[in-house]
Each structure stands twice: as structure tokens, then as C-alpha cells.
Amino acid sequence: MPDSKEPVRRGASTDTWIVDGLRLALARREADTTLARCLYDALRGWIQSGELAAGRSLPSSRRIARELGIGRNTALAALDHLGAEGFVDTRPGAGLYVADIGFRRPTGAAADRTSRSVGLSRRGQTLLAYSRGGQGNRGAFVPGVPALDAFPWAAWQRVLRRHRTRQRGRWLDYGAEGGHPALKAAIADYVTIARNVRCRADQILITHGAQHAFDLIARMLSDPGDTVWVEEPGYAGARAAFTAAGLSLAPVTVDAHGLDPAAAKPESARPKLIHLTPSNQFPMGVTLTMSRRQALLDLARRHGAWIIEDDYDSEFRYSSAPLSSLQGLTDAGDGGAPVLYVGTFSKTLYPGLRLGYVVLPPSLVAPMRRANVRQFREGDYIVQAALAAFMHEGSYAKHVARMRRLYRQRQARLREALGPAAELMGGDAGLHVVLRLASQDAERRLIEAAATQGIALVPLSGYYAEAPAMPGLVLGYANADETEIDRAGCWLRRELMG
Ligand SMILES: Cc1ncc(COP(=O)(O)O)c(C=O)c1O
Known part of the structure; x- marks a missing residue:
């Protein structure tokens, strides 16, 4: 998979944008500015602001002159001036390039x-x-990223190619069905059986991942200034979506039984939305108990609030038996079940796929679908059809089962590398464990030391909105092979023993 450092191929198309920009600059030219000066000013401005980065190729004077309908000497004068001042380099036989003037974004x-x-x-x-x-971080300890090197690329390519060829011409229009019908059916099959979610396929809305679902739910079911309960500590992505919708965030403490509704502050006692990760609390890894589930459902009904059940990685459960979904505790048939169940393929397949879904109560299907079409547009139905086939043919279940075994092994390897003295929390499910530390100072010191080793450590305190935060580290193990886990884990063990 290409990474963000992959060089950008320079070609005629990027040159075309520069020529278009110069055309705009000439159109805005003041009467007392010469054409050459105007070209020079525009190019220098882009180079100094970093919009044209060092090493970027520039169109030739011949091309600028031809496309802008000006004399070649005029274009040459502007480029020579930039060259004389060190903004542009000439590479014999290769043309003109933006020089490195030391600008860093x-x-x-x-x-x-x-x-x-x-x-x-x-x-x-x-x-x-x-x-x-x-x-963009890779390797041991980056939380939330599945094993990208173990993704069944060949099988996925085959099913994609088949659908791209076969479905040519169909599904190219704006979609308005809440997602490809076959994918909605495959998801309904999966969530009803594996997660005890109560739904029919038409209650499913396919989204561009869970993040999109949070955003849409917040916009459609709350108003600016309304209160949303978020788990403390909790997932920053959900908090960002609620902030963007103008909501007032009320962090509610998570203990060993999950979010504790009794810990909510009196001024935020009437939430409009409640965001929960009940199967595997992010990041602490605890499971919301049945009595708290019932209490939260009752509370949501009393206040006319909606619960967002974020079931982001429950496919990867290793030791204890899973509890059924919170949504499954309600009767979806009465139209009043106050739960929106959100799932994602970011963990089971790969995050760049940008596919997730929300299971809507029947009364919300039509409005949410319409708002989604209006505001975000639906996704690529051809990719969705391919994913439906991938699920239908059993490749998805096979991959998830394989990854469950791999992650169990990787977690065991991490525990071994860290040694028995490390105080680890979570790990019954998911892609990370939490390492408890003695102090915020220890957290800071370890993060700084790890950076010098090329190891990205994520502080537990970063998941808290309010002090005091529990000091610790969130250690992802899924996207690192055994060698990398050994290297990083043994380094961390030595540091902990100090
Ligand atoms: C708690 C939680 N919810 C949801 C997601 C998935 O987000 P998305 O589907 O937008 O990739 C993540 C990913 O890190 C997560 O940690």
C-alpha cells in the first residue's frame, strides 16, 4: 500500500495547474505591472508560501508563452529572474525545478x-x-490499525475486478437506497446472527465509516448546545464529530463496569445523545455490564435521548464470551428503540476502505437516508457490491477468523516481551492493551525516549477530557509483526525496569 511519503509523479497535469494559475494572475494584473513582473510575482509567492514545494517541476518558458499567448522572452525574463534569486534551479536536460529555499510546512x-x-x-x-x-504512524504500538500486511489482497482484487467488469454502466448514478441492497442484506445477516442486533436489511444505512455515521447522527438528532455524554476516557473521533455539530460534551467516568451513569454531573443529567463502546470500551477494554445497559436504556427513554452503540471491533474477542449488542436488548418493532448501532469495516478489513454502517430504528430510516444523500452523497455501489460478494462467499468470515488467531498470538507475544511486572488492562478483545504507569511524568518520559527509537507511544491521558487522567500507554499490537513486537516490547520492558 503506498504511504504518504510516496513521491508525487510530476507531469504535464501539474504543469497545467501552474499555467492556469499564471493565467489567473495575468487576468488580475495591475496596469502598471509588466507581464514578466506579474509572472515572477505569482511564482515567487507560491514558492515562498510552500504551495510550490522544493523539487517540483515548472513548465518551460516555451510552454508558458504558448499557452498564455505572450512572447517567449517575457516568460524567459520571469524565470531567469527567479533563477538569479535562487528560487528556481535548472537541471540540464530535465527542465526547471523549484529550488529548496528551506521552507517547511x-x-x-x-x-x-x-x-x-x-x-x-x-x-x-x-x-x-x-x-x-x-x-501515518506504523508498526508496534499504533492503536486501532489492523494487520494491513495480512489483508487478503489477491482475493479482494479478484472480487473487485469481477464487479467492476460485470456491473459496467449500472450503479454509476447518484445512489439513494441507503447503500447497495446486497451489502445491506449481508450486513443484516451478520449483525442479527453474530451480534444479536434486531433489524431488517432496509434499516441499514451504509456510511463512509463510523466517523461519518457519528457526524450524521449528531446533525440529525441533536441541536447545537444539546448535551452528549461521552465516555471518559473515550474515543476522540466521536468527540470531534459532536464538537463539529456544536454539542456540549459531558465526559462521564468509565470504571471497571463501563460508563457509570451515576457519575454524570447534575448540570449534564439530561443528555440528548449518549456515545458508548459497550462491547469493548475504547480505550480501557472493559465491557458494559447488563445492569448498566438496562439503566442507560431506561435513562435514554426517560429523556428522549439516543444511544449511539459504537461496536467498532467486537469481531476480535479472544477470551470471555461476548455480550449481545445493546440494540438487541430493545424491541426494534415498537419504533421507539432509542439505539443506533454503528459498525465499521475499518478494523476487519482496512481503514482506507471507508465503509461502515448504522442500523437505524424504523422511524429514522427515511429521514436519515434523505439527509445523507443530500449532505454527503452515498458511496461507491460497485465496491459495496464487491464487499457483499466477499461476505456472501465466505472470504470475509475466513479473514476475520484468521485475524482473530493472528491478533491473539500478537497480543500474547507482546505480553511476553513486556514481562510479568507490566500492569496491563484490557485485551479480552480488540487490537490494543493498556499499560498502566505510575505517574504522568513516567508517561511523558517514556514517550520522549520511545520517539528516539522510532517507536510511537500513545499516552492514555490523551483520551481524557478532564483531569485527573490515569497515566498509561495505549499499546496497539495488531499491525506489527512478531519481530517488531519483540523489539519494541523488550525496549519498553527495559525502560520500565529503569
Ligand atoms: C472507538 C472507535 N469507534 C470507531 C472507530 C472507527 O472509525 P472509522 O469507521 O471511521 O474508521 C474507531 C477507529 O479507531 C474507534 O476506535
Whole structure:
């Protein structure tokens, strides 16, 4: 799979955008600015702001002159000027390139400072605060990523190719059925049997992953200023979606039995939405007990609230028996079941697929479908048809079973590498365990030391909205092979023994 560092192929198409930009610059040219000056100013501005990055090829003077209908000497004058000032390099036989002037795109804290000065809304700035994760990190300890190297690429390509050829011309229009009917049927089969979800296929809405489902639910079922209960600690993606919808986030403490409704603050006692990961709480790995499930359902009914059941990785359960879904405890037939069950293929297949689903109560099917078509558009029905076949033919179940065995082995390997003294929590299910630490200082020190070893450690405290946070590390093990787990795990064990 290509990574973000894969070089961008430079070709005539990117040159075309530059020529289009120069055409716009000429159209806005002030009367007292020469054509050459105008071209020079535009190119220099893009280079200095980093929009044209070092190493990027530039169109030739001949092409600029031809496409903009100006003299070749005019284009040459602008490019020569940039060359003389060190903004442009000439490579014999290969043309003109943007020189390295030492510009680096701002990252991390610098980007946060910049976001304030570029006029982002308060909501936008808060949203960015939930977007600091280690996107793009690979290897041991990155949580939430399945074994990408074990994905059955050949089988998936075969089924995709078959559908792309066979379905030519069909499914190319805007979709409006809530997703490809065959995929909805396959999902309904799976969730009713494996997760005891009560639904018919037409209650399913296919989304671009769970994140899209959270966003749509928040927009459609709550108003700005309404309260949403989120688990504390909890999943930043859901918090970001609720923030973007203008909701007031009320973190409610998670203990060994899951989210404790009695721990909600009096001022947030009447939530409109409740986000839960009941099967495998993220990130602590506890299961919401039956009495709490009942209490939360009662509370939701009393306040007219909706529960978002985020069942993101329950396919990977290793030791204890799974509890059935929270949605399955309700009677979907009465139209009043206050649960929206959200699933995703990000963990069972791969996150870049961007496919998930929400099981809607019957009364919400029509409005949610319509709003989704209006606001986000439906996804690619050909890929959805391929996934339906992948499930129908048994390849999906086979892959999930294989990954369950692999992740169980990888977790065991991690436990072995860390040694018996490491205080680990969770691990009955999912793709990570939590390592408890003695202090925030220990957390900070380990993260800094790990960075020098090329190991990405994720702090448990980052999943809390309010102090005091439990110090620890969230250790993902699914997307790292045994060698990498041994290397990183043994390093961590030595550091812990200090
Ligand atoms: C708690 C939780 N919910 C949902 C998701 C899945 O998100 P998506 O389907 O948008 O990839 C994740 C992924 O990390 C998660 O940790």
C-alpha cells in the first residue's frame, strides 16, 4: 500500500495547474505591472508560501508563452529572474525545478498557532484539538490499525475486478437506497446472527465509516448546545464529530463496569445523545455490564435521548464470551428503540476502505437516508457490491477468523516481551492493551525516549477530557509483526525496569 511519503509523479497535469494559475494572475494584473513582473510575482509567492514545494517541476518558458499567448522572452525574463534569486534551479536536460529555499510546512504546535491566526472558528479550533493523533504512524504500538500486511489482497482484487467488469454502466448514478441492497442484506445477516442486533436489511444505512455515521447522527438528532455524554476516557473521533455539530460534551467516568451513569454531573443529567463502546470500551477494554445497559436504556427513554452503540471491533474477542449488542436488548418493532448501532469495516478489513454502517430504528430510516444523500452523497455501489460478494462467499468470515488467531498470538507475544511486572488492562478483545504507569511524568518520559527509537507511544491521558487522567500507554499490537513486537516490547520492558 503506498504511504504518504510516496513521491508525487510530476507531469504535464501539474504543469497545467501552474499555467492556469499564471493565467489567473495575468487576468488580475495591475496596469502598471509588466507581464514578466506579474509572472515572477505569482511564482515567487507560491514558492515562498510552500504551495510550490522544493523539487517540483515548472513548465518551460516555451510552454508558458504558448499557452498564455505572450512572447517567449517575457516568460524567459520571469524565470531567469527567479533563477538569479535562487528560487528556481535548472537541471540540464530535465527542465526547471523549484529550488529548496528551506521552507517547511508547519506541523504540530506550530500548526495550532497558525490555525488561530488564519481565522478558524472556535469550533474548528476545538476540532483540531481532537486531531492530534499519530496519523501515518506504523508498526508496534499504533492503536486501532489492523494487520494491513495480512489483508487478503489477491482475493479482494479478484472480487473487485469481477464487479467492476460485470456491473459496467449500472450503479454509476447518484445512489439513494441507503447503500447497495446486497451489502445491506449481508450486513443484516451478520449483525442479527453474530451480534444479536434486531433489524431488517432496509434499516441499514451504509456510511463512509463510523466517523461519518457519528457526524450524521449528531446533525440529525441533536441541536447545537444539546448535551452528549461521552465516555471518559473515550474515543476522540466521536468527540470531534459532536464538537463539529456544536454539542456540549459531558465526559462521564468509565470504571471497571463501563460508563457509570451515576457519575454524570447534575448540570449534564439530561443528555440528548449518549456515545458508548459497550462491547469493548475504547480505550480501557472493559465491557458494559447488563445492569448498566438496562439503566442507560431506561435513562435514554426517560429523556428522549439516543444511544449511539459504537461496536467498532467486537469481531476480535479472544477470551470471555461476548455480550449481545445493546440494540438487541430493545424491541426494534415498537419504533421507539432509542439505539443506533454503528459498525465499521475499518478494523476487519482496512481503514482506507471507508465503509461502515448504522442500523437505524424504523422511524429514522427515511429521514436519515434523505439527509445523507443530500449532505454527503452515498458511496461507491460497485465496491459495496464487491464487499457483499466477499461476505456472501465466505472470504470475509475466513479473514476475520484468521485475524482473530493472528491478533491473539500478537497480543500474547507482546505480553511476553513486556514481562510479568507490566500492569496491563484490557485485551479480552480488540487490537490494543493498556499499560498502566505510575505517574504522568513516567508517561511523558517514556514517550520522549520511545520517539528516539522510532517507536510511537500513545499516552492514555490523551483520551481524557478532564483531569485527573490515569497515566498509561495505549499499546496497539495488531499491525506489527512478531519481530517488531519483540523489539519494541523488550525496549519498553527495559525502560520500565529503569
Ligand atoms: C472507538 C472507535 N469507534 C470507531 C472507530 C472507527 O472509525 P472509522 O469507521 O471511521 O474508521 C474507531 C477507529 O479507531 C474507534 O476506535
